[in-house]
Amino acid sequence: xxxxxxxxxxxxxNSGRAPxxxxxxxxxxxxxxxxxxxxxxxIEVLPSPWRTLVQLRHExxxxxxxxHLAETxxxxxxxxxxxxxxxxxxxxxxxxxxxxxxxxxPVLIALYSIPKISLYPIILLIFGLGISAKIAFGVIHGIIxxxxxxxxxxxxxxxxxxxxxxxxxxxxxxxxxxxxxxxxVPEIVAGLRIGFSLTLLGTLLGEMFASQRGxxxxxxxxxxxxxxxxxxxxxxxxxxxxxxxxxxxLQWDRRLRRxx
Numbered sequence: 001x002x003x004x005x006x007x008x009x010x011x012x013x014n015s016g017r018a019p020x021x022x023x024x025x026x027x028x029x030x031x032x033x034x035x036x037x038x039x040x041x042x043i044e045v046l047p048s049p050w051r052t053l054v055q056l057r058h059e060x061x062x063x064x065x066x067x068h069l070a071e072t073x074x075x076x077x078x079x080x081x082x083x084x085x086x087x088x089x090x091x092x093x094x095x096x097x098x099x100x101x102x103x104x105x106p107v108l109i110a111l112y113s114i115p116k117i118s119l120y121p122i123i124l125l126i127f128g129l130g131i132s133a134k135i136a137f138g139v140i141h142g143i144i145x146x147x148x149x150x151x152x153x154x155x156x157x158x159x160x161x162x163x164x165x166x167x168x169x170x171x172x173x174x175x176x177x178x179x180x181x182x183x184x185v186p187e188i189v190a191g192l193r194i195g196f197s198l199t200l201l202g203t204l205l206g207e208m209f210a211s212q213r214g215x216x217x218x219x220x221x222x223x224x225x226x227x228x229x230x231x232x233x234x235x236x237x238x239x240x241x242x243x244x245x246x247x248x249x250l251q252w253d254r255r256l257r258r259x260x
Contacts, residue, residue, distance in 0.1 A: 047229045056233035065218075072214040075131050076203040079138030083199050087143045088188060091150025092176050095184075096162075101151055112144045116202060120209060134206035134214070141202030142195040149191025153184035186256040193249045200242060 031049050038048040047055065059065050094101040120137060127133040161183055165175040181188070207216025215234060222230035 045228060047232050051229060052232045052236055055229040056237060059218075059230065059233050059237075068214055068218055071131070072203065072207060072216065075134040075207070075214065076138060076200055078131075079135045079203055080142065080196060080199045082135070082139045083142035083146060083195055084192065086139070087146025087191070087195060088150050088181070090143075091147040091188075091191075092154055092180055092184075094147065095151040095154025095157075096172075096176075096180065098155070101155065105148075105151070108144055108148055112148070116141055117205060117209075120206070123206075129211075134203055134211060137206035138199045138203035141205075142199030145198065146188075146191045146195040149194070150184060150188050153187030153191075154180055156187070157183045186253060189249060189253045189256060193246060193253070196245060196249065197242060200238070204238070 034046075034049050038046045038051075043051060094104050116137070119140065123133050123136050123140075127136050157180065161179050165179055170178065204214075204216040204219070207214035208220045211217045215238070219231065219234050221227075222234065
């Protein structure tokens, strides 16, 4: 039974309602569990959802919050851009050149398995204190999964596409832009979902350990001062942002795989 027939049997209204109902139940269950945990542990340990929202509103109205948010946004989006462009370009090259890919794949996997925080002193020595170190730390977190997914996607492309590039005598840039990238887009988007999350994580870690500005710096201040409401408020803000972007990328991935 194909997807269209299943949709017809389910009815025109049920197919759209089921995901919405599931989402509402999931969010409600999480909020209820959070409230119960706050009641058991105490608001000094785990603030309630309402207390967290109030604290988040307080953070937004703080005079210095805008500058911290702008610093993190600048570092994160710069790191994400470098990770995406560099990861896709390197993945296309390694995927198209199988020997180079076979040599680099175990190296990339080994680098991916290394705890990146152990490299942070080296990053600081190279880039110094400032936004450059945070961008570099975000890039080294996010670029490797994008390279691996892109390389794997290019390797799985049908051989007729590669022959088409040679027959039409396309330059490497033309072949990548007109053939390889369109054919590998669904897998590349899947890599972007992971790369996005890891780049955000790397940027925040960079701010937490050696920075005087940014959301990560605010988190470290809250941890040092044992301020659970601020910790939970900032964590909730980051969670909502990451979840919204991840859902958008997931929907894009599904539409690409359906051919829409």
